[in-house]
Amino acid sequence: MFDFDHGSIVAFSKSFGLFYLIALSIGVLIYVYWPSNKQRFEDAARNIIHDEDKPCR
Amino acid sequence: MVTQLTQNERFLGLIILIALGCLGLVMAAAGQHDPIGMHGWLVVVCSIVMIFVLANGYFAPEPSEARLEHYYDDPSKVGIVVAMLWAIFGMFIGDWVAWQLVYPDLTFDAAWSSFGRIRPAHTTGVIFGFGGNALIATSFHVLQRTTRARLPDQLSPWFVLLGYNLFCLIAISGYFMGITQSKEYAEPEWYADIWLVIVWVTYFLIYLRTLARRREPHIYVANWYYMAFILVVAILHIVNNLAMPIAWNQAKSYSAFSGVQDAMTQWWYGHNAVAFFLTAGFLGMMYYYMPKRAGRPIFSYRLSIISFWGITFMYMWAGSHHLHYTALPHWVQTLGMTFSVMLLVPSWASATNALLTLNGAWHKVRDDATLRFMMMAAIFYGLSTFEGSFMAIRAVNSLSHYTDWTVGHVHAGALGWVALITFGSIYAVVPWLWKQPRMYSPKLIEWHFWLAMAGTLIYVFAMWNSGVIQGLMWRTYNESGTLSYSFIDSLVAMHPYYFARAFGGLLFLLGAIIGFYNVLMTIRMAANVETGDEAVIGNPAAAGE
Ligand code: HEM
Ligand code: HEM
Numbered sequence: 315m316f317d318f319d320h321g322s323i324v325a326f327s328k329s330f331g332l333f334y335l336i337a338l339s340i341g342v343l344i345y346v347y348w349p350s351n352k353q354r355f356e357d358a359a360r361n362i363i364h365d366e367d368k369p370c371r
Numbered sequence: 372m373v374t375q376l377t378q379n380e381r382f383l384g385l386i387i388l389i390a391l392g393c394l395g396l397v398m399a400a401a402g403q404h405d406p407i408g409m410h411g412w413l414v415v416v417c418s419i420v421m422i423f424v425l426a427n428g429y430f431a432p433e434p435s436e437a438r439l440e441h442y443y444d445d446p447s448k449v450g451i452v453v454a455m456l457w458a459i460f461g462m463f464i465g466d467w468v469a470w471q472l473v474y475p476d477l478t479f480d481a482a483w484s485s486f487g488r489i490r491p492a493h494t495t496g497v498i499f500g501f502g503g504n505a506l507i508a509t510s511f512h513v514l515q516r517t518t519r520a521r522l523p524d525q526l527s528p529w530f531v532l533l534g535y536n537l538f539c540l541i542a543i544s545g546y547f548m549g550i551t552q553s554k555e556y557a558e559p560e561w562y563a564d565i566w567l568v569i570v571w572v573t574y575f576l577i578y579l580r581t582l583a584r585r586r587e588p589h590i591y592v593a594n595w596y597y598m599a600f601i602l603v604v605a606i607l608h609i610v611n612n613l614a615m616p617i618a619w620n621q622a623k624s625y626s627a628f629s630g631v632q633d634a635m636t637q638w639w640y641g642h643n644a645v646a647f648f649l650t651a652g653f654l655g656m657m658y659y660y661m662p663k664r665a666g667r668p669i670f671s672y673r674l675s676i677i678s679f680w681g682i683t684f685m686y687m688w689a690g691s692h693h694l695h696y697t698a699l700p701h702w703v704q705t706l707g708m709t710f711s712v713m714l715l716v717p718s719w720a721s722a723t724n725a726l727l728t729l730n731g732a733w734h735k736v737r738d739d740a741t742l743r744f745m746m747m748a749a750i751f752y753g754l755s756t757f758e759g760s761f762m763a764i765r766a767v768n769s770l771s772h773y774t775d776w777t778v779g780h781v782h783a784g785a786l787g788w789v790a791l792i793t794f795g796s797i798y799a800v801v802p803w804l805w806k807q808p809r810m811y812s813p814k815l816i817e818w819h820f821w822l823a824m825a826g827t828l829i830y831v832f833a834m835w836n837s838g839v840i841q842g843l844m845w846r847t848y849n850e851s852g853t854l855s856y857s858f859i860d861s862l863v864a865m866h867p868y869y870f871a872r873a874f875g876g877l878l879f880l881l882g883a884i885i886g887f888y889n890v891l892m893t894i895r896m897a898a899n900v901e902t903g904d905e906a907v908i909g910n911p912a913a914a915g916e
Binding site for chain 1: 461517588589592631662663666668677680706
């Protein structure tokens with residue numbers, strides 16, 4: 315059975331990052347290149363250029 | 372400024388100040404002759420001063436509802452002036468440290484002015500005093516513009532700004548008295564640390580509350596960087612400062628960590644302080660003020676998101692590159708080294724994204740020193756991250772560690788990246804905040820730019836040279852297998868470089884003083900426009916805008 319000793323904790327700390335970082339990267343890439351997000355990103359980049367003092371809530 | 376607060380907010384502010392003053396009295400009474408007692412008095416004095424400021428407008432009528440149609444910028448205005456004051460203080464002390472390394476007699480035989488005390492006064496003054504205030508001030512400005520929402524209330528931003536400066540004062544006055552918990556960039560003792568946690572949580576809540584009110588559906592990337600800065604600094608600060616005071620009325624405490632765990636925790640903190648204090652927050656500045664100033668959207672918004680997640684998640688693992696060849700397990704060192712090298716990718720993605728944003732607007736960069744500040748900052752960001760990734764390689768680190776090469780790398784980042792992007796952003800935001808067409812004198816911005824460039828280059832080249840010479844001298848052996856040079860030989864070889872560095876630093880400091888003058892005169896210009904007197908406006912024919 316799985317032994318919860320020093321060796322297995324070290325093995326876990328050495329490897330879990332590999333999986334979650336790859337998963338994270340894939341997630342980010344999907345979000346960034348999701349076609350329907352394109353317009354939203356372009357708007358976001360453009361919208362900040364204008365008006366400095368316009369109202370708000 | 373006080374009259375802009377609602378009567379309710381003034382009342383709450385008064386309560387907070389009275390409570391703080393009482394707390395100071397308790398510290399002073401319980402601490403007595405311990406340095407914590409002195410800090411108690413400092414808290415009392417600061418509270419009383421602020422009570423007087425508040426009293427000045429306390430009974431003024433309620434401010435008009437019309438204020439709610441505009442963004443709330445008073446804290447940003449004060450924050451920027453305070454940041455410039457800290458810049459001058461911190462860099463003055465930094466240059467003093469530099470001259471002490473040239474002429475050791477410049478301690479003047481006093482304890483408070485010894486190298487070990489004024490060095491942290493320099494690092495805290497520039498990083499937390501200058502950098503921190505600039506980040507707080509600009510974050511409030513950027514947050515409101517990009518979300519199109521006003522700050523949720525008018526009291527909490529003041530609590531954050533003033534409370535944060537109280538922390539800086541306690542920290543730096545403590546070093547002069549000899550207080551330190553000897554963790555670099557986390558020197559202040561437990562009571563200052565607890566206070567900072569309270570301030571910082573309030574800061575994060577302001578961010579969340581404003582975002583909850585936002586009108587813009589998408590959260591602009593600059594806010595992500597600012598939020599990463601606030602959130603991660605909170606986590607780092609709390610974990611690294613876990614400690615037990617020897618008594619509740621004494622300043623000294625003992626860390627919860629010891630041995631190599633202590634070292635790893637400290638440099639996990641230390642490197643992420645670089646990543647999230649000195650990098651993420653300032654990237655937030657860059658992603659807003661650079662496109663605004665250039666009048667062009669960021670080159671690739673997608674790339675900015677990818678590099679955001681790359682930077683935030685890879686930096687977390689890089690801290691162990693500060694502990695090469697120590698008792699830290701070898702694989703942890705290798706892990707830190709690998710992540711540091713990979714970190715180059717998102718770092719250069721950000722730098723490239725910034726430069727490509729300017730591509731097509733080079734004529735603006737040529738004419739406008741403000742934009743040039745930002746462009747050079749992006750170049751130095753690329754340079755110092757390349758250098759960092761290189762120094763993180765174990766074999767390279769065996770040469771660079773303990774030498775001035777590290778100090779050169781630090782200031783390529785600190786002067787070239789952090790300070791330049793901050794000055795550029797301040798020159799952009801000051802006319803907007805005070806509703807002026809431009810800064811008081813574009814010529815003086817030009818002067819500041821060239822002084823800053825000259826200062827940075829002299830500083831960095833001096834340290835690169837001296838660092839590599841130091842490193843090589845320490846590892847040169849003669850035929851009989853003993854060291855060719857004594858330590859004192861290497862010290863003598865450093866002398867001319869230390870002189871050059873101190874001179875370069877002086878130029879950089881002069882630039883900052885000129886910048887402060889320019890900011891003050893712009894504020895005066897605004898005050899005079901209100902009273903109808905145009906006489907102080909500088910020469911409009913000068914270059915740039
Ligand atoms: C007028 C400009 C400046 C001068 C003359 C200056 C000078 C110095 C000196 C002499 C040291 C000590 C080096 C040693 O122990 O050998 C130092 C350390 C340091 N300075 Fe500066 N500095 C300046 C500006 C800045 C700025 C603007 C920042 C940050 C935004 C900064 C951040 C630091 C840091 C983080 C260290 C510690 C480096 C380490 O431990 O390796 N400095 N500086
Ligand atoms: C990819 C990005 C970066 C990497 C991989 C990196 C890597 C490194 C390495 C290897 C060291 C030397 C550690 C030692 O030998 O003790 C170091 C020191 C340092 N770096 Fe960086 N660096 C990066 C970016 C930056 C930036 C942008 C700044 C500043 C704005 C900065 C500020 C510092 C400071 C303050 C230290 C000195 C720490 C100390 O010993 O007190 N770094 N960095």
